[in-house]
Amino acid sequence: MDTRLEYLTRLRVGQRKAGPAPNKPCLLLAVICEIQSGHFSSPRVAINKRLLARYHDLYEAATGNRQAANPRLPLWHLRNDRGPAGPLWSPDYAPELAPHADQLGQPKSLDNLLARFASACLDAQLFAALQDSDIARQACALLTHHYLSDDPPALKRLTEYLERALASGEYEKAPESLAGTLQESSQQYARSAAFRSLVLEAYDYRCAASRLRYITPDYRYLVEAAHLIPFSVSQDDRPVNGLALTPNLHWAMDTHLIAPGPDHRWHVSQAVDTLVPDNDWLCQLDGQPLVLPRNPRWQPTPEALAWRMDHLQR
Incomplete structure (x- = not known):
């Protein structure tokens, strides 16, 4: 020792x-x-x-x-x-x-x-x-x-x-090592944990859509780390393929009801009925600016944002 x-x-x-x-x-x-x-x-x-x-x-x-x-x-x-x-x-x-x-x-x-x-x-x-x-x-x-x-x-x-x-x-x-096919199952948890940690810190624990930020007294966070291009498609856990989102908006993005675009604004699917009052929480997001990390190193790639826009429900 x-x-x-x-x-x-x-x-x-x-x-x-x-x-x-x-x-x-x-x-x-x-x-x-x-x-x-x-x-x-x-x-x-x-x-x-x-x-x-x-x-x-x-x-x-x-x-x-x-x-x-x-x-x-x-x-x-x-x-x-x-x-x-x-x-x-x-x-x-x-x-x-x-x-x-x-x-x-x-x-x-x-x-x-x-x-x-x-x-x-x-x-x-x-x-x-x-x-x-x-x-x-x-x-x-x-x-x-x-x-x-x-x-x-x-x-x-x-x-x-x-x-x-x-x-x-x-x-x-070495965040660049977070891209590429996993060689062992034991790598998955470590990579996922690194992705979550880097993404949440990059966004200062603030939602990239709603701007909500809450940290409990025992240091639990409201936001989650969300992949832009899903890991199953991209095998990419780099923070530039992620956003910090509240659970409801994470769900909405993953079901392609909302998408952040290369124009750094949020877009809402035409499938969301604007006449239904219960949908206001999504509709009000349309055209709102995407919250970006202060450090340009962690900002989402145009390719990842374009993928989200291409998969927005029409």
Whole structure:
């Protein structure tokens, strides 16, 4: 085992009936997954929606109780643990708060914590180790077995989640690899997970048609990742072949009642009767602009949009 990982066995964790408290191990597992997905390229860890959602996913796998997850606790208390080169976790306090950070006391809510710091530095030597995929897997196994192994079914859930997350991360680091025929069935879940993650983040979790955006307190999203050219036709899981849509509009697009066109506007099928009041939620979409990702890299391809228009019910 890499000696830098030894510090992961020395966390100051609380206790619960089922064993060690899962807060710090789950946060570190979330950080490892995000490093392996290519979302953190330096020791500075952004406390963003992706990380918080990942923490909730892991907490749910470890305990079966997603709503009990409280990321404020490990985000704050991890600063008391040591890493191979110094503090394991060093908050990047807002400049006006930095001189008084130790006098402020524990933040009472996540919003209160984020007002103090929205990023933190992971120990640099540990970060360097975790960039290696084999060492990252060792670190995941170490954390799960050292702190989260008292409940065998939960350990199984957690191990399966991490295996899928790390496999998906390989695709997220290289989105171009998400196109092409699958060679093994085990690839399908990893590719689908990468597609969903990249698409939802590209659209900032906002529907590309209705503009609706809702994130629950335990980081579940209203929108889904929808293929433009269906995967069964295209074998293409690249985010440029996807949109973020609410479930009802995802259904409407897949039944060819609506389509986003190359003109970056929504079009409604003539099969939708405009005289029926119950159809207003679809009819009002006709001619509305398609919400696009801010980053042009993730915007849908003209070919994918043209495919949708060609298959709109006439």
